[in-house]
Every structure is written in structure tokens, then in C-alpha cells.
Amino acid sequence: MTALTGDARVKDVAEYLSMHPETVRTMARSGDFPNAYKTNGRTSPIRIPWADVEAWRAKQPRANR
Template identity: 40%
Template sequence: MASPPLESLRKALAAMPPGTLVPRDWVLERLSEDVPGVPAAVTRAPPARVDLTIRDLARLFGKQPSTVRAWVERGDFPGAYKLHGKEWRVPVSGVEAFQNWQRRAKSDTRPSAWRMVRRSDAASRSESGQDPVTTRSTHGNAQA
């Protein structure tokens, strides 16, 4: 025969509809409540990580909701989805992936080809000691 806590838990679970999701803490409370002198063996679960809305992301990044919506629609947040086909939701993992991508992009930035040419021109001028050749008038547009 089962112990009283198990029997009361079994009755409570049997009364629930099939497929019911039961929180772990509730089960632990039911198991410990019928045993006198034993404190409830409940350890609080970490807070649930809830998917973020466009407005949440806008506040997080200090941007306008329209800017964040464009990022989401462009696919910058992996796992983003529309709740009931209406409002965008972004999982925390998608936000973390976006932030990591942004960090990598900033650390990998290289000057454009135009800037590279300008830098090499400046370096060669400093080595030769010559001033750059210009085709512009040194007096502005007055004497063209």
C-alpha cells in the first residue's frame, strides 16, 4: 500500500484531465504536506525566460520600435516568430545570437577599399616627403 502523501498525490493527479502539465513545485509540495514535521521540499525554479516583444527589444537597444521591427523582419534574430500571426516575439536565445553577431561584426570591421587606397597614398607621400598633387585651385572658385 502506498504512503499517504503518495496516495493523495495519485488522487489529485487522477482527477486532472489527460495531458495536463503539472508544475514540479506543486508536486513537491503535495508530497511533503502530509508528512508531519517535514518541511516542504520546494526549491524555486529560476524565473522563466519569456520571449521578448518588439517594444521590449526597442527599450533594450534604445531604438525605435520601427527600427527593431525592420531588424526582425530582415531575419537578424534567429527564432523570431509571429504570435497568432500578429505580434513579433523573439526568444532570448535569438537576442543573445544577435548581440554576439553585433560584437563580432564590430571587432571584424575593416576599412573600405577607398580608405585603404587613401591610407596607402598617405603613407607613400610621407615616405617620399612630397606634397600631394592636386588639380584644384588653391584660391577657391573665385579664380577658375
């Protein structure tokens, strides 16, 4: 996987968050990653800034152990 700086592919974010890639795409479309963008037009891949991923993770409740 790439370093956690810059922008990530959906596949990398899905792996990092232990989610299915389609879940990550849906989250990007719904605004969970506000700075997600398509690289070149409507059919191009989505890129998600790692800063958005970390911000989303920070908002998630933690399980008590």
C-alpha cells in the same frame, strides 16, 4: 522589463537595445532574429526569443575605449 529568458515583445527588445521599435521589427523581418515569430496570424505581434537578441549582440563590434 521582463527577465531575459523566453520570448520578448518588440517594445522590450527595442528598449533593451536602445533602438526604435520599428527598427527592431525590420530586423526581425530581415532575419537578424532568426527565430522571431508572430503569435497568431499575419497581424499579430512579433515575439523574439531573448537568445536571438543576445546572439545578435554578441556579433556586434565593440567600440574601443
